[in-house]
Amino acid sequence: MDESTSSAPLLEIQNLCKYFPIERGLMRRVVGHVRAVDDVNLTVGHGKTLGLVGESGSGKTTLARCILRAIAPTSGRMIFRPQGQEVDIAGLPKKELRSIRRHMQMIFQDPYSSLDPRKTVYDIVSEPLRLNQVASGQVLEDRVKRLMERVGLSIKYMHRYPHAFSGGQRQRIGIARALALNPSLVVADEPVSALDVSVQAQILNLLRDLQSEFNLTYLFIAHDLSVIEHTSDEVAVMYVGRLVEQAPTKALFRTPRHPYTEALMASIPLPDPDRPLPVQGGLEGELPDPAHPPGGCYFHPRCKYARPICSEQTPPWTEVGPGHHAACHFTRELTLQGIE
Numbered sequence: 216m217d218e219s220t221s222s223a224p225l226l227e228i229q230n231l232c233k234y235f236p237i238e239r240g241l242m243r244r245v246v247g248h249v250r251a252v253d254d255v256n257l258t259v260g261h262g263k264t265l266g267l268v269g270e271s272g273s274g275k276t277t278l279a280r281c282i283l284r285a286i287a288p289t290s291g292r293m294i295f296r297p298q299g300q301e302v303d304i305a306g307l308p309k310k311e312l313r314s315i316r317r318h319m320q321m322i323f324q325d326p327y328s329s330l331d332p333r334k335t336v337y338d339i340v341s342e343p344l345r346l347n348q349v350a351s352g353q354v355l356e357d358r359v360k361r362l363m364e365r366v367g368l369s370i371k372y373m374h375r376y377p378h379a380f381s382g383g384q385r386q387r388i389g390i391a392r393a394l395a396l397n398p399s400l401v402v403a404d405e406p407v408s409a410l411d412v413s414v415q416a417q418i419l420n421l422l423r424d425l426q427s428e429f430n431l432t433y434l435f436i437a438h439d440l441s442v443i444e445h446t447s448d449e450v451a452v453m454y455v456g457r458l459v460e461q462a463p464t465k466a467l468f469r470t471p472r473h474p475y476t477e478a479l480m481a482s483i484p485l486p487d488p489d490r491p492l493p494v495q496g497g498l499e500g501e502l503p504d505p506a507h508p509p510g511g512c513y514f515h516p517r518c519k520y521a522r523p524i525c526s527e528q529t530p531p532w533t534e535v536g537p538g539h540h541a542a543c544h545f546t547r548e549l550t551l552q553g554i555e
Contacts, residue, residue: 223296224258225399225432226282231255231291231305233274233281237506249506251277252288253456256532259400264426264433266447266464268440268479272502274456275436279402281305282434283319284312295319297399317347320393324405326385330377336363336388337373343395362391366421383414387421394425402434407442419446440483444468449538452476455505455513458532462539469553472541474518477551512544520549 234248251274259265267275281288293305297318323329340359344350350358360370366387407415437443451461460473471477478498500517509516515525530542
C-alpha cells in the first residue's frame with residue numbers, strides 16, 4: 216500500500232444521489248422523483264466509526280444500501296480503498312462487484328429476520344466462506360468455530376437453528392457472519408435497537424472490541440444519540456436525504472452548529488433530575504415529503520431560527536471548526552445548546 220492510499224479515507228462519498236421514480240398511469244409515466252439521498256458528501260477514515268443519525272425517513276438506510284451497492288445510486292461517486300485498492304463502486308459493473316463485496320459487510324437491525332430459519336448456525340456463518348471459495352472441509356469448520364467463540368457463542372450450539380437463540384445471541388450470529396471474510400467496512404444498521412436494554416451494552420462493547428482487534432471501519436446507523444455517542448468517533452446528521460452537519464463526536468454533542476442537531480439533542484432523555492427542561496425542546500411538525508421537499512433549506516419550515524433567506528437559498532456546506540461542517544446560513548451566528 217503506497218503512502219497516498221494509506222493516508223486517504225477508506226470510503227469517500229462525493230455528490231451521491233439516489234432518486235426513486237414516481238410512476239403513474241397505464242404507461243407508467245414518470246411524474247416525479249423521491250429524493251431519498253440528495254447530494255451527500257462524507258468520508259469514513261480507516262479504523263474509525265462514523266455514526267449516522269436522523270429521523271425515520273431521512274435516508275440513512277438508503278444511503279447504506281447505496282454504499283453496499285444493494286441498490287445502484289442515481290449519480291455521484293463512492294471511492295472505496297480496501298487493502299491498497301481504489302475503486303469507484305458507484306459505477307462498478309455487477310460482474311466486478313463480487314470481488315469488492317467481500318470487503319463490505321452488513322449487520323442488520325432485526326437479528327431474527329436476517330437469519331435463514333432453515334439453516335443452522337454453522338450453515339449461516341460458513342456460507343460467505345463457501346460462496347467465495349475461501350475455505351472448505353476441516354479448515355472451514357475450524358474457522359467457523361473460532362468466529363463463534365470470538366463473538367461469545369459456544370461451539371456446542373453450532374448445529375442449532377436460529378429459533379433456539381435469544382435476540383442477543385442471534386445478533387452475535389449475524390456479527391460472526393459479517394466478520395467471516397475479514398471485511399474492511401462493516402455497515403451496522405440499527406444493530407441494537409431490536410434488543411433489550413440489558414443486552415445492548417454487551418453487543419456495543421463486543422463491536423468495539425472487534426473493531427480494535429480486526430481494525431474494522433464502521434458506518435453505524437442509529438436513532439439513539441446516546442448509542443452514537445458511545446460508539447462513534449465522528450457523527451453525520453441527515454435530514455430529508457441531505458447531510459446537515461458532520462463533526463467529531465465530542466464537538467457535535469457539546470457545540471452543535473445546526474438547529475436540527477440542537478433539536479435532536481433536546482430530545483435525549485438524561486438521568487439528571489436537576490437538569491432543566493429546554494423551553495422549546497424537541498421538534499414540531501413532520502418530516503417533509505422527499506418527493507416534494509421545501510425550497511432552500513429543507514429544515515426551514517420546522518426551524519425556530521428561520522429567516523426569509525432560508526426558504527430562498529440552499530445553505531452552503533461550511534467549515535466551522537476542525538473537521539466540523541454544517542449546512543446552515545447562520546451557523547456562525549447562532550449559539551446552540553448541546554450536551555456536556
